Amino acid sequence: MQEKRALVTGGAGFIGSNLANHLAEKNEVIAIDDGYLGTPENLDETVEFHEQSVLEDDLPTDVDVVFHLAALSSYKMHEENPTKGARVNVEGFVNTVEQARNDDCDTIVYASTSSIYGSRTEPSPEYMDVKARTGYEASKLSRERYGEYFANHYDMNVAGMRFFSVYQGYGGAEEHKGEFANIIAQFADEIANGKSPEIYGDGSQTRDFTHVSDIVRGLELAAENELTGIYNLGTGTSYDFDTVVEYINRELGTNVEPTYVENPISEDVYVHDTKADVTKFKNATGWKPKINFKDGVRQVCEQYQ
Missing domain, CATH: 3.40.50.720 (NAD(P)-binding Rossmann-like Domain)
Known part of the structure; x- marks a missing residue:
C-alpha cells in the first residue's frame, strides 16, 4: 500500500x-x-x-x-x-x-x-x-x-x-485470547505442555486454516x-482436527493423544466443515496464500523447541 x-x-x-x-x-x-x-x-x-x-x-x-x-x-x-x-x-x-x-x-x-x-x-x-x-x-x-x-x-x-479459520500461535499475538484462540494455537500449547487437547465429537470436523x-x-x-x-x-484446502494433532505431535516430537468429548454446541448451529x-x-x-498448512504448524510450534 x-x-x-x-x-x-x-x-x-x-x-x-x-x-x-x-x-x-x-x-x-x-x-x-x-x-x-x-x-x-x-x-x-x-x-x-x-x-x-x-x-x-x-x-x-x-x-x-x-x-x-x-x-x-x-x-x-x-x-x-x-x-x-x-x-x-x-x-x-x-x-x-x-x-x-x-x-x-x-x-x-x-x-x-x-x-x-x-x-x-x-x-x-x-x-x-x-x-x-x-x-x-x-x-x-x-x-x-x-x-x-x-x-x-x-x-x-x-x-x-x-x-x-485464522491462526498464528501463542508465539504471535494469539495467547491473550485464551479459549478464543484458534485451535491450532490451543492444541500446540497443550501438547507442548503434555496436556491432552479436547476435541468435540470424533475429530473429523475440518477447517480451512489460514495463516x-x-x-x-x-x-x-x-x-x-x-x-x-x-x-x-x-x-481452499481443509484439514480435520485429528490431522492438526498429528502434525503438531510430529513437529514437537511428542505423542499426546486427544480427548474426545461430547459437543456442547447444537448440531443445528455448529459449523463442522469449512473450505474457501x-x-x-x-x-x-492476484492474491494467493503463501503459507501452507505444514509450514504454518511448524511456525506455531517453533517457540516450544
Whole structure:
C-alpha cells in the first residue's frame, strides 16, 4: 500500500495487531481497541494507540483508509449477551464508517465471517445463499448489508472480507485470547505442555486454516485496489482436527493423544466443515496464500523447541 494514514479498529487484537504492525512499516497507523480481546502489548511502538470503543464519538477517522476488525468474534460471546453483540458488531460498524465518511474517508475494509456458509466440505463461493443460524452470524450479515448501503448510497469503497479459520500461535499475538484462540494455537500449547487437547465429537470436523500473514496481505490488497463487495480469504484446502494433532505431535516430537468429548454446541448451529473458494479475490488482486498448512504448524510450534 502506498504511504497512507490508516485506522485499524480492534487494532490491539490478534488479527488487528498483525495488520497494524505490518502497515506501520510504511504508513502512519492508528489503532483503537477497547481491551476486551486486545492488548497494546501486541503493538509496535510506531503504531499510535487509543483505548476506545467503536461505539464512541470522536473516533480518529481522519484517515485515508479504515480497516474495521473490531467485533465480538464468536458464537459464545454473542450467546452470553446478544444485545451487546449486536451493538458492537452492527452499531459499532455503522458508527465507525459514518464517522469516517464525515471525515472524507471513502475506503473501508472490514471483517465478516465464513461461518455464514454453514458446514460445507466443498469450496464455498461468495455468491451462494447464506443464512444466520447464530447471533454472531446475524451480526456479520447485518454488517455486510450496511457495507452495501454505504457503498451504494455514498459511493464508498467498502470491502467485506469473509475470513476462514485464522491462526498464528501463542508465539504471535494469539495467547491473550485464551479459549478464543484458534485451535491450532490451543492444541500446540497443550501438547507442548503434555496436556491432552479436547476435541468435540470424533475429530473429523475440518477447517480451512489460514495463516494471519496471508490475511494481512489480503486486507492490504483490498484497500490498495479499492474493492467493493464481499470476498473470501482462505486457502481452499481443509484439514480435520485429528490431522492438526498429528502434525503438531510430529513437529514437537511428542505423542499426546486427544480427548474426545461430547459437543456442547447444537448440531443445528455448529459449523463442522469449512473450505474457501477464493477465485473472486484472486481474480481481483492476484492474491494467493503463501503459507501452507505444514509450514504454518511448524511456525506455531517453533517457540516450544
